[in-house]
Amino acid sequence: MNKKNPILPKAGRVAGACLGLLLASPLWGASQVFDFKDPKGVNNAVFKLDAPLEAINGTASGISGKVTFDPDAPERTQGKIVVETASMTVPNPMMKQHMLGGQWMDAEKHPEITFEALKVARVQRDGDHVTAQVTGRLAMRGVARELTVPVKFTHLKDKLGARTNGQMQGDLLVIRAEFKVKRADFGINPAAPTDKVAEEIAITLSVAGAAPRS
């Protein structure tokens, strides 16, 4: 009775492996990892500071990051978007130099601005579009703060081929977000007069990530 059956442990291992494969199978969840590194240079963040005496408008284009998204379960979305600080630009060269300098964004010491999603709530679906409130950690100039932003996800199934002239096949995920942050909260030259440089920074993020199929 106590004699071990040599077949059973082997069968157990095989069954375990099969179960593992099944759980990892796309049949059980369509989570995809979207890479936001964008060789086309379309991904961008627009920032606006509207002070009584001066309005400053600029853009940042050095965007990367990875987001895991499941169109059937968007509330499980995870990921991080990274903006290269040095990619921030304004049309006036002297203003750009100041903006990237030590008093303002300090691009040399803080080369990245990151937003990491922690929680997705109030999910609403409308066809390929999903809107949600994403709570995440925004890190800028060495200061990390938690904030909740309204985000619109657009899942474009099988559209990667159209974007790469058929070189790759897969899905695209477009993320759009509009939110405001306070300059002083991130130590961005808090002493600067607010009549010339607005305290509030309005940020509009428009990015597209690709999930190629092999």
Place this chain on the structure above:
Amino acid sequence: MRRFLRQLALGLALLSGAVWLATGAHRGWTHTEITEMRLDAITGIEYPETRKGFVAGLDLLGGGLGVAAVLAGLSFCGRTKKSCQTER
């Protein structure tokens, strides 16, 4: 000399005004880059496309008019040697 200074001042003021008007009478800082928004047809994302370009701002106009005013002022100062020396 004073005539030359006045002509130079007038020329500089006119040139500053003309450049400012010709590049769009922009009421902000001078731009050396021009950004235009484009639309990515696949994703529907509006993205900025930046190219080199020059747009004179109020700083350039003000600077030009300021230097012109200084030159014009100098021309009056140099009207007669006596008057300038007496003022000192």
